[in-house]
Amino acid sequence: YDRSNSRDNRGDRDRPQFSMPMDSYSGHRMSSHAPAPYSAHPYPYGGGPGGDYNRPKPAVIDATGVSSDTARHAKKLYLGNIPNDTETSHLESFLNMSLRQVGGCFSPENPIQNCSFVNLEKRFMFIEMRSVEETCTLLQLDGIYYRQHALKIKRPVDYDKYPVVNPTKPIPKLDVSSVGIVSNQVEDSPYKIFVGGLPHEMNEELVKEMLERFGKLKSFHLVKERSDGSSKGYAFCEFMTEDSMVA
Numbered sequence: 001y002d003r004s005n006s007r008d009n010r011g012d013r014d015r016p017q018f019s020m021p022m023d024s025y026s027g028h029r030m031s032s033h034a035p036a037p038y039s040a041h042p043y044p045y046g047g048g049p050g051g052d053y054n055r056p057k058p059a060v061i062d063a064t065g066v067s068s069d070t071a072r073h074a075k076k077l078y079l080g081n082i083p084n085d086t087e088t089s090h091l092e093s094f095l096n097m098s099l100r101q102v103g104g105c106f107s108p109e110n111p112i113q114n115c116s117f118v119n120l121e122k123r124f125m126f127i128e129m130r131s132v133e134e135t136c137t138l139l140q141l142d143g144i145y146y147r148q149h150a151l152k153i154k155r156p157v158d159y160d161k162y163p164v165v166n167p168t169k170p171i172p173k174l175d176v177s178s179v180g181i182v183s184n185q186v187e188d189s190p191y192k193i194f195v196g197g198l199p200h201e202m203n204e205e206l207v208k209e210m211l212e213r214f215g216k217l218k219s220f221h222l223v224k225e226r227s228d229g230s231s232k233g234y235a236f237c238e239f240m241t242e243d244s245m246v247a
Contacts, residue, residue, distance in 0.1 A: 074165035080152035104137030183219040186236040216240040
């Protein structure tokens, strides 16, 4: 993917620049600018678009011995971008099956307990999970496709009003590629690719569409401005196979 960025090469001047950044210690091409490791909260402590980074951090408590209201809130999730004719029972079954397929269930029974506040006009709903641990694993399925709609699976906007409830069991890193999800966490490895020189008006879908011409993506992250969520003009990705890296 390496291309010359010479000013004399006018034909390539405005094209996206592909390279794999070099780690001076290991000799591998990688970057220290990878996104933060997976967090059970998509924007901890109010971060993210429009968030307040100066907000005091909420208390952190263990999942055992918490009040029923706090425990329920820790197991509640927002589902957005659902089809406007969704049958909640069908969507619930789909998510239960998908989570079981990737190894995100901690017992044989279905992890989703109930659905509430269903708004098909605005295409969102809320669900309550069986445990804090399975709430964390279902968050990893953010972006899964249901009837050609990429679902948004997030914490509720008032999540930080309650103490953060830590899981009592280790949360596994799921292989979400098996259910068709392109992860937004690109881990440092010899296969991590830096994509630079992107037009700032290109959104995530357009950049992914361009990259998928070379092969199936395993993970992808478009780096954005914290202030307004606009693109910074570069991204990181990893393909499912090494052959795509040299295409």
